[in-house]
Amino acid sequence: MTLSKIWVYVEATDGKVSSTALEILTKTRELADTVEAIYSGADGDAIAATLGAHGATTVHTTGDLGSALPGVPVAAAIAEAASAGAPDAILFATSYAGRDIAGRLSVKLDKSVLTNGVDLALDGDSLAVVEPVFGGATNVTTTFVGEGPHLVLIRPKSFVAEEGGGGPAAVNTITVPDTGAAGGAKVIERHVEERQGPQLEDAAVVVSGGRGLGEAEKYQMIEDLAKLLHAAPGASRAIVDAGWVPYSYQVGQTGKVVKPTVYIAAGISGATQHMVGMKGSKNIIAINKDAEAPIFSISDLGIVGDVHKVIPALIEALKARG
Numbered sequence: 001m002t003l004s005k006i007w008v009y010v011e012a013t014d015g016k017v018s019s020t021a022l023e024i025l026t027k028t029r030e031l032a033d034t035v036e037a038i039y040s041g042a043d044g045d046a047i048a049a050t051l052g053a054h055g056a057t058t059v060h061t062t063g064d065l066g067s068a069l070p071g072v073p074v075a076a077a078i079a080e081a082a083s084a085g086a087p088d089a090i091l092f093a094t095s096y097a098g099r100d101i102a103g104r105l106s107v108k109l110d111k112s113v114l115t116n117g118v119d120l121a122l123d124g125d126s127l128a129v130v131e132p133v134f135g136g137a138t139n140v141t142t143t144f145v146g147e148g149p150h151l152v153l154i155r156p157k158s159f160v161a162e163e164g165g166g167g168p169a170a171v172n173t174i175t176v177p178d179t180g181a182a183g184g185a186k187v188i189e190r191h192v193e194e195r196q197g198p199q200l201e202d203a204a205v206v207v208s209g210g211r212g213l214g215e216a217e218k219y220q221m222i223e224d225l226a227k228l229l230h231a232a233p234g235a236s237r238a239i240v241d242a243g244w245v246p247y248s249y250q251v252g253q254t255g256k257v258v259k260p261t262v263y264i265a266a267g268i269s270g271a272t273q274h275m276v277g278m279k280g281s282k283n284i285i286a287i288n289k290d291a292e293a294p295i296f297s298i299s300d301l302g303i304v305g306d307v308h309k310v311i312p313a314l315i316e317a318l319k320a321r322g
């Protein structure tokens with residue numbers, strides 16, 4: 001038994017569909033007979049092939065919204081389209097736009113939103129959403145009851161994106177109703193943070209540092225090790241809050257979710273809020289001077305030692321290998 005139709009709100013930058021949108025589309029193929037995408041941007045045609053390959057048969061697009069902040073106009077457009085399109089559920093990534101639109105849509109449609117989803121399943125003919133609680137210590141499964149469309153926010157890296165072999169999605173324009181002054185908020189500037197090397201979310205290897213590094217200058221060791229391993233450097237919230245590295249480095253509940261092949265945690269205790277962002281990594285290596293540190297409970301390889309000795313030794317060994 002599958003649902004008849006699910007919509008997935010997708011975001012794209014410079015013609016590249018966000019990885020979370022592709023992950024959600026992939027999972028949705030298992031849940032519904034028809035998967036359709038919703039997009040707000042001028043280049044719906046350019047992304048139709050990627051969306052189709054990941055399972056969307058149609059992309060409903062608002063077209064170019066100019067500099068408008070998407071929340072208000074997109075929620076209004078989806079609310080109107082949903083009454084005709086009748087999706088059983090509308091899924092969003094846990095992104096700024098996704099949260100904004102889902103919240104507004106909840107009010108417009110008078111439907112509740114389940115947030116922080118990490119898995120989706122069918123419970124009879126209803127959609128069930130799994131979400132972690134107590135900082136990721138346990139999961140709760142909630143099944144929607146009643147009429148859709150049910151609204152769900154899904155965390156990045158909850159699923160693996162895979163193409164399903166579909167042809168390009170058909171592009172259908174949906175109208176954006178006049179939202180008056182409510183839709184007046186504009187994006188006046190975008191700041192793209194320059195980052196060299198692999199991106200944290202996509203890297204096969206991540207090397208993260210925590211408060212155990214002792215001082216901001218010692219984060220350079222993490223950068224050096226990451227460079228040698230072609231890895232992305234990451235961080236615990238403790239050192240982001242301390243201003244040692246930017247927020248974009250943060251891994252965890254309120255940072256990024258990563259699932260690399262190898263995750264190295266150096267001087268990180270393993271608070272549940274950190275672990276929820278990296279425990280899906282294939283191989284976890286922890287370096288901590290405290291043998292009782294919680295991070296060792298989820299590590300495949302634990303090194304009980306001082307980061308100031310272990311990391312320089314690792315760097316030296318890697319350099320010696322050339």
Ligand SMILES: Cc1cc2nc3c(=O)[nH]c(=O)nc-3n(C[C@H](O)[C@H](O)[C@H](O)COP(=O)(O)OP(=O)(O)OC[C@H]3O[C@@H](n4cnc5c(N)ncnc54)[C@H](O)[C@@H]3O)c2cc1C
Binds near residue numbers: 250268273
């Ligand atoms: C709502 C909420 C959301 C949060 N979100 C996040 C999040 O997204 N990401 C996140 O990371 N945290 C998050 N936190 C914070 C989290 O609870 C922890 O405070 C934080 O992860 C601790 O960072 P840490 O492990 O670097 O520091 P600490 O907990 O202080 O651990 C430092 C570790 O380094 C070890 N150490 C010390 N010196 C050395 C040495 N010389 N060599 C080796 N090891 C050494 C110590 O034994 C210790 O285990 C959140 C908290 C809350 C309440």
